[in-house]
Amino acid sequence: MIDQMTNSARTPLSRERVLLGAVALADTAGIDSLSMRKLAQDFDVVPMALYKHVAGKEDLLDGMVDVILAEIEPPAPGATWKTAARTRILSARRALLRHPWASRIIESRPAPTPAVLAYLNAMIGIFRDGGLSAGLTHHLMHTLGSRIYGFSQELFNATATPDPQALAAAATELAAHFPHVAELATTASHDGHSVVGQGCDDQYEFEFALDLILDAFERRQQP
Amino acid sequence: MIDQMTNSARTPLSRERVLLGAVALADTAGIDSLSMRKLAQDFDVVPMALYKHVAGKEDLLDGMVDVILAEIEPPAPGATWKTAARTRILSARRALLRHPWASRIIESRPAPTPAVLAYLNAMIGIFRDGGLSAGLTHHLMHTLGSRIYGFSQELFNATATPDPQALAAAATELAAHFPHVAELATTASHDGHSVVGQGCDDQYEFEFALDLILDAFERRQQP
């Protein structure tokens, strides 16, 4: 606490420090707790001081997305387009899992930043250099959707329900009214756990869908 | 205007009227303009009056999602699982296109409402009744992702840029720094228009990906 205060008093603010501070605040306190005012408080400055380094809240969010993108490892050289893309997308996924709020922010941005364009450009380049036509690459990008950024739409967002009794009650309720949902929730576990909403190995499912898509396009590449 | 006033003064508020009013407000003024205070103003009541019919803002948003789901046509009986799912998903897409804000709200909900569960249950039911195993159905649901609700993650959100001069400048800029992105933007048009960010027929792309996924699972069904 005191370290933070002296530290922030010593080194002057910069865009990078502001952005990293915002990412850290979102990581620890949650994205809903991220406000210009609270962020300023973290740096022991008045809210207006942030506007020297960041145009506003929107610019701050854009910058935070860029921080996340920077965590994605560059594509491995010398690999086939398929493994190059797969490796990079799984690296993006690891970055995203470190910052659970990031997918929501990426989705909400109204316009791509240069860093986002550079990332997409590199991803498209992998496919084009691998010999896929521009048209097929376009289809592939659309089919991958948010998977390009390392996530896919969650059918229900993860709700932490650690109370086993409430969980059991919810399972009974589910089975009574939505039997198909209940069946899927219980049969789908890959790790033995079969509890509602958690009996599903998201990583496995992500890779399953990713490979299915990449395989399908590989097949279409050479008819 | 006066009609609205007398109308709202006559008929008492109800949950349904509040939800439909919220959907209408989001449709016309945009989702960012939707606030409890503005919605109350539309009904010529004090903000607190809404809390009689809606638990709060979160409950309001949940209710709005339910309104959208209710617009999706029920599955056609007697069809194969593939066409039944395809038809229903494309109906969901039409509902979503009527309310451009809806995909963002659907994504943001922390927990599924009973109506959401019922929708997913019906969708799963189509696959299970069609003979797909529970495991394969689970994979399919994950692969479809947000497509189940009629949308897919936009790589860049649609930004209206009607100024053709600025558009041309942006295209040159894009080509210089992000050649792969520029190529895709220009070659991908299916309707002749080849302008940055708009040269892409989203409906075509949606159906392409949807069919690719459904075809792949049909192939896996009978090995």
Added chain:
DNA sequence: ACCTGAACACCGTTCAAGT
């Protein structure tokens, strides 16, 4: 019992006043 105004605890951002 029902409704409601004022108030609370927040926002992002502007802007003029201070140094």
Added chain:
DNA sequence: ACCTGAACACCGTTCAAGT
């Protein structure tokens, strides 16, 4: 030239006071 406090125009929601 730089920084900053107060202020503006909003939020969602609480709560006690009025009818």
